Amino acid sequence: METPLLNGGDGNRLKAENGDYAEVKSISEAAAVFKEETGKLWKIATPLVFNIVCQYATNSLTNIFVGHLGELELSAISISMSVINTFAFGFMLGMGSALETLCGQAFGAGQVHMLGVYMQRSWIILLLSSLVLLPIYVFAAPVLKFLGQDPDVANLSGQFTILTIPSLFSLAINFPTQKFLQAQSKVNVMAWIGFIVLIEHAVLLWLFIAVLGWGLRGAAVAFNFTRWVTAIAQVVYVFVWCKDAWTGFSWAAFNEMWAFVRLSIASAVMLCLEIWYMMSITLLAGHLPNAVITIGSLSICTNINGLQFMIFIGINAAVSVRVSNELGLQHPRATKYSVFVAVFQSIIIGLLCLVIILITKDHFAIIYTDSKELQQAVSKLAWLLGVTMVLNSIQPVISGVAVGGGWQATVANINLACYYVFGLPLGYILGYVAHLGVMGLWSGMIAGTLLQTFILLFILYKTNWNKEVEESSSRMQKWAGQDINADKIGDDI
Template structure:
């Protein structure tokens, strides 16, 4: 298929490329759609593969520990899903600031700044790890306060303390990933993640069954595999990223507070979304017949989690595309990439919803043999389908927000939609209206729908030329040199 016409006749993606011409007919729209589809999935596919490998690390840890005993399985699951998810979400959010800056700097041609930004993020995330240490050290009493049984909470606390090294690996892992993503060098860390997963499985078998180290062996394997990923990525950066890595630099300490503010905005934006979904389980746990309610909801959330792995990859890909094109001074390319990705993600979400509704009486068999639980899951299938559609669009727009540097604005939208509107409505429908888990989930879906609607309005009203100008100003301020006025282009 022909490349779409671009100003100056160049193809975007090259340093000298110009922006798209306005699309005037169906043929040009089809060409733009195909070009942007290829660009997005070329970035997203390795990222999704890497995320699935990381997801598999947690899954295989649970599987191997599950053969030690039921209490051990519950303890490790709670440690990874409560404490681990909390810290993972916060650290990922803090590292997401790098997606904005590295992506825009790379697009603007300031490739020398990528290594400086990464080092700055290493420093900030390392300090963040120290701030999170009390949660790890006092995991046991925290879990008891959340209502966990004493024996399970004590074992979970012990396992959590043993995974502190894994926490600090994230301070290296996330910034290095964002550094590579900004340059679309995503296949490297995908293979590193795969190798780490294979090594992790081997270590689990040796430490648990050969050395008989039990939960301690599982924690050691978890720590080592996490550091294999972090160190492997750093080795790749030093050895194969000569243009963007020029060694350690004192410039990493310059403008660090502005970087911290953007990192905190990113963390708050992401954590508000993660904690919102976790709060469904907490609210449901206080309903009558909580075992069935929580069990049925957990099955649905598990399936929703697998879909989320796909859209987290798309989130990262669209963030790279938007930040690169804004850095290049290409407002139309940024806009078109967003529209194409949102449309495709919506189609994927609808496809998942159709599959769920067709198999609503059967898919719960994979997770449970309880007929009562299977019936409860079938009743929630429609809500699961709607959630999958909403969750197909929302992560994409969040990725656009990261690519454009809108984190603070999205954080305010999340607070209003989720915690002022969605959670209270879910509580009223679930408890006051006595609709149970259906009411809780329906109310929270309304919160997600409101958030998605507001973000779509923001997206529709975005002036992409002004976004380019703001990117240019950000690069002038943090890049240490001026960007050519040629980056500022005519309006869309």
């Protein structure tokens, strides 16, 4: 039996007695829910989007400054950023995303004290993960050559990648701390840190490259410094201003480490299969004729696409917070409505991005390069970029729902099938067998993304949110019980 709508103001009228939404039975009620959920979503998403865009803009600024040094330098740093750095970024972000599920649901369930323990555990796991990824940075040049990249581009890219090794370890601190703050909706401070760091990065790039003439070395120094400033600033905020969720270092961080690793790996695989998918087109394009122009034009498009993707990574995080918090509170309807509102609004934003790209297709490449040949090549790819941006507006939001609900393994399997069994082979056939070049590669990969999007939308449509609430409650009881025992062991020691 449905709980009747309560009397009172608009907010109370929509609420059932347990704090969840009552059943929506009219257009006016649906509009009121839409308005309320929109406010909740963007209260979290706006500072998160701003922070993530600022972080990604540090990459874009680096590309812009280096791009004006020459076409070879632009291709080299683009390969390093889009292949090696993206590989590591995706893996580390995915490993840290386990915290979105656990911290978000724990916060919703009122187990705030567990957030600090989860964050410490994630720090340990990600620092060890950094050591695992280190050889990829050290041997970047031979790895890129093995993957078929132009030797000159690979050698210069390898030199830059080695110089950015310190930035890798900053991610191990940065991502868990972000998830810790996101789960509590303490996102405004992250926006301020992102903004200040972006300005600092621009100043350092200008000083090291334009004034001191350090070239790629200056870009690497600025990149490392910026990432560590971000990580340290967030940790300081946690230690000083998050007393409820941070109660100091605990032996509980070492308890049930392997179970936490399994959830982290599932999150990493899910996210990496998404991020590496677009990375693979850059690798395949390196085998096409006129590799420098091909990679350069593609890198400009993927850089812009990546900027838009980062916006939706911010919305992804906000949706994850909303879903995990509401599941922790045992509110199935609020979970469902928050998902529907986020997906609808993301599609609208994606369509707007498509229109903007098509209108400016002959001009936006000027920001990245002075080469007329590169600008013309980018213009030809603009419509593919626009379609990709529409799909990218939906897919990260659904992934955020998956993280908030703990569906990482299911989505990882779907990504593997759609992207690497269907999309990537189709792109290879269109690009190399049908001789359509980079447009064929990209078209095939768009087909894979389209298939994945339809499957995930169908899963969302069929989801039983009452069952998801039950599973969330069971998960919290399991993890909370383990960590209580761990604290006792730590006290005994």
